[in-house]
Amino acid sequence: MQSKSYLFFAFLIAAQPALRADALDDAIQKHRTGVLVVRTAPGAVVTVEQLRHEFWFGATIATGVFNGRTAPEDAAKWKEVFLSHFNAGVIEAAFKWHEMEKERGKVDYAVVDSMLEWASAHGIPVRGHCIFWGIPRYVPEWLKPLGDEPLRLAVRQRARSIAARYRGQFAEYDLNNEMIHGNWFEQRLGPQITRDMARWVKEGDPGAVLYFNDYDILTGKRLDDYIQHIRTVLSSGAPMDGIGVQGHLHGDAFDEAELRRALDALGELKLPVRITEFNFPGQRSKYYQKRELRLSEEEEAAKADALRRYFRISFAHPAVTGILMWGFWEGANWIPQSSLYRRDWTPTPAAEAYRKLVFGEWWTRAETKADANGIAAVRAFYGMHRVRAAGKEMVVTLSKREGAKVADLE
Numbered sequence: 001m002q003s004k005s006y007l008f009f010a011f012l013i014a015a016q017p018a019l020r021a022d023a024l025d026d027a028i029q030k031h032r033t034g035v036l037v038v039r040t041a042p043g044a045v046v047t048v049e050q051l052r053h054e055f056w057f058g059a060t061i062a063t064g065v066f067n068g069r070t071a072p073e074d075a076a077k078w079k080e081v082f083l084s085h086f087n088a089g090v091i092e093a094a095f096k097w098h099e100m101e102k103e104r105g106k107v108d109y110a111v112v113d114s115m116l117e118w119a120s121a122h123g124i125p126v127r128g129h130c131i132f133w134g135i136p137r138y139v140p141e142w143l144k145p146l147g148d149e150p151l152r153l154a155v156r157q158r159a160r161s162i163a164a165r166y167r168g169q170f171a172e173y174d175l176n177n178e179m180i181h182g183n184w185f186e187q188r189l190g191p192q193i194t195r196d197m198a199r200w201v202k203e204g205d206p207g208a209v210l211y212f213n214d215y216d217i218l219t220g221k222r223l224d225d226y227i228q229h230i231r232t233v234l235s236s237g238a239p240m241d242g243i244g245v246q247g248h249l250h251g252d253a254f255d256e257a258e259l260r261r262a263l264d265a266l267g268e269l270k271l272p273v274r275i276t277e278f279n280f281p282g283q284r285s286k287y288y289q290k291r292e293l294r295l296s297e298e299e300e301a302a303k304a305d306a307l308r309r310y311f312r313i314s315f316a317h318p319a320v321t322g323i324l325m326w327g328f329w330e331g332a333n334w335i336p337q338s339s340l341y342r343r344d345w346t347p348t349p350a351a352e353a354y355r356k357l358v359f360g361e362w363w364t365r366a367e368t369k370a371d372a373n374g375i376a377a378v379r380a381f382y383g384m385h386r387v388r389a390a391g392k393e394m395v396v397t398l399s400k401r402e403g404a405k406v407a408d409l410e
Contacts, residue, residue: 024312024313024316025316027316027317027318028312028315028316028362029379031316031317031318031400032055032315032316032362032381032382032400033379033380033381033382034379034380034382034398034399034400034402034403034404034405035377035378035379035380035403035404035405036048036377036378036380036385036387036396036398036404036405036407037375037376037377037404037405037406037407038370038375038376038377038378038387038389038406038407038409039374039375039406039407039408039409039410040370040374040376040389040390040392040409040410041370041374041389041390041410042370042371042372042373042374043369043370043371043372044369044370044374044376044389044390045367045368045369045389046366046367046368046369046370046376046378046387046388046389047366047367047387047388047389048364048365048366048367048378048380048385048386048387049364049365049385049386049388050363050364050365050380050381050383050384050385051383051384051385051386051395052087052123052383052384053087053358053362053381053382053383054381054382054383054384054397054398054399054400055315055321055322055381055382055383056087056088056125056274056321056322056323056324057085057086057087057088057322057323057324057358058086058087058088058089058090058127058322058323058324058325059082059085059086059089059090059324059325059326059327059328060089060090060091060092060324060325060326060327060332061082061089061090061091061092061115061119061126062078062092062327062329062332063092063093063094063111063332064331064332065078065079065332066094066111066114066115066118067094067111070331070332074331077345078329078331078332079118081328081329081341081345082328083122083124085328085340085354085355085358086124086325086328087124087125088124088125088126088127088171088322088324089115089119089124089125089126089127089324090126090127090129090276090277090324091112091115091126091127091128091129092129092326092327092332094111094112094115095112095128095129095130095131096129096130096133096138097131097132097133097139097140097158098133098138098139098140098141100112101140101158102140103142104140104142104154109165112166116166116169116170120169125171126169126170126171127170127171127172127173127174127211127274127276127324128162128166128170128172128173128174129173129174129177129213129276130173130174130175130176130177130213131158131159131162131173131174131175131176131197131201132155132158132159132175132176132177132185132197133176133177133178134176134177134178134179134182134183134184134185134186135177135178135181135182135184136182136184138177139184139185148188148189151188151189152189152193152196155185155189155193155196155197155200156196156200159197159200159201159203159204160200160201160203160204161204162201162204163200163201163202163203163204163205163208164204164205166205167204167205167207167208168205168207170208171209172208172209172210172211172241172242173201173208173209173210173211174211174212174213174244174276175194175197175198175201175210175211175212175213175240176194176197177213177214178213178214178215179194179212179214179229179233180214180222180225180226180229181214181215185197191232191236192236194233194236194238195233195236195237195238197238198210198238198239198240199238199239202239209241209242210239210240210241210242211240211241211242211243211244211274211276212226212229212230212233212240212242212243212244213244213245213246213276214226214229214244214245214246215245215246215248215249215277216246216249217245217246217262217266218245218246218247218249218250218254218258218259218262218263218275219249219250219254219255219258219262220255220258220261220262221249223261223262223265223266226245227265227266227269230243230269230271231269240271241271241272242271242272242273242274242321243266243269243271243272243273243274244273244274244276245262245266245273245274245275245276246275246276246277246278246326247275247276247277247278247279247280247282247310247323247326248277248278248279248282248283248326249282249283249284250280250281250282250283250284250285251281251282251283251284251285251286252281252285252286252287253306254280254282254306254310256309256313259310259313259314260313260317263313263314263317263319263320264317266319267317267318267319272319272321273317273319273320273321274320274321274322274323274324275314275320275322275323275324276324277324277326278310278323278324278325278326279325279326279327279333279334279335279338280303280306280307280310280338280350281303281335281337281338282335282338283335285335285337287335287336287337287338288335291335291336291337293337294337295337295348300348300349300350301349303337303338303348303349303350304348304349304350304352304353305353307350307353307354308353308357311323311354311357311358312357315357315362325340326338327339328340328341329341329343329345330342330343331343340354362381363381364378364380364381364383364385366378366379366380370389374410376389380398382398382399382400383397383398384396384397384398385397385398387407387409388409389409390409392409393409394407394409
């Protein structure tokens with residue numbers, strides 16, 4: 001009963017309106033922080049130090065780092081930088097069907113297994129990108145001549161076998177990538193195939209978490225199409241769990257109003273939203289076709305400012321649960337100029353902007369004193385924290401679902 005009273009006290013504090021003037025900061029305060037209530041000795045000094053965000057600040061797990069093609073010194077540096085910057089990952093290419101099974105029946109699990117082993121050792125949740133991809137050029141060539149029934153069996157085998165092999169290892173999967181831009185499987189097997197794919201995956205792993213994933217959504221250009229597509233798939237009975245939206249398709253700038261409008265509209269679907277593939281500058285920038293171009297100092301500063309604004313809008317939105325970069329180092333990024341780090345590992349201004357947000361402005365470091373009853377309440381970003389008081393300490397995870405948590409150090 002006593003713990004419940006403290007939680008009620010914490011919720012009252014959490015419900016108080018934020019006092020900061022900026023609307024995004026107010027939204028971040030409202031949607032990304034809760035209250036840690038610490039019980040300790042009266043008057044004791046209480047410190048709270050954040051260890052990890054609940055919100056996913058992630059990046060791709062680069063193929064070259066795990067297949068031996070990246071130089072050992074760069075691979076070691078890549079891993080070091082990843083672990084110091086990111087708390088979630090997404091398989092870059094090695095999980096895609098046309099990469100894993102180039103010849104029928106010869107499935108190469110080695111690179112994906114290596115990635116997952118490394119990620120698990122460091123507590124990094126990983127997205128499986130992607131189980132299927134219906135853009136015709138990414139469909140395994142050996143599938144295309146199959147008749148309808150052998151094709152259906154092959155799709156079922158892929159869904160069940162992948163889910164069973166990696167049961168509990170992937171935090172979530174992209175089920176069938178970019179369906180509104182091309183869906184060869186549906187063209188061959190009919191509109192029910194997406195529902196069947198999802199059900200087959202869940203037969204292999206009932207705990208599998210399945211996402212839609214598509215592009216040109218956050219620009220607003222295909223937003224309405226995507227929402228209708230999602231509604232159609234859900235109405236078919238497909239057990240889908242979340243919405244992925246890529247962040248590639250802007251150019252040398254992005255439209256803040258369209259980003260907000262898209263996130264608001266997607267939020268109405270009441271599914272978690274992840275920004276799954278972020279680059280800036282993006283695919284419509286001059287740099288996408290001219291990989292040799294270098295950004296000027298002014299352009300680097302503008303890139304850093306754009307990253308700050310994009311991340312701030314995304315972090316402030318209650319429907320968004322994470323944002324993952326599609327590469328952070330020039331040596332392993334399809335748009336090298338969008339990287340946080342140059343080829344020689346020197347940081348760009350965007351790297352500093354990113355770190356100041358995630359590990360500065362949005363990172364809990366608090367010191368206070370317990371009152372005469374031995375109670376201290378600290379507003380903290382959702383995630384994992386180390387709490388110390390009166391010579392004792394404990395690690396506490398404060399989740400958005402809970403809103404408040406008691407840390408008992410009496």
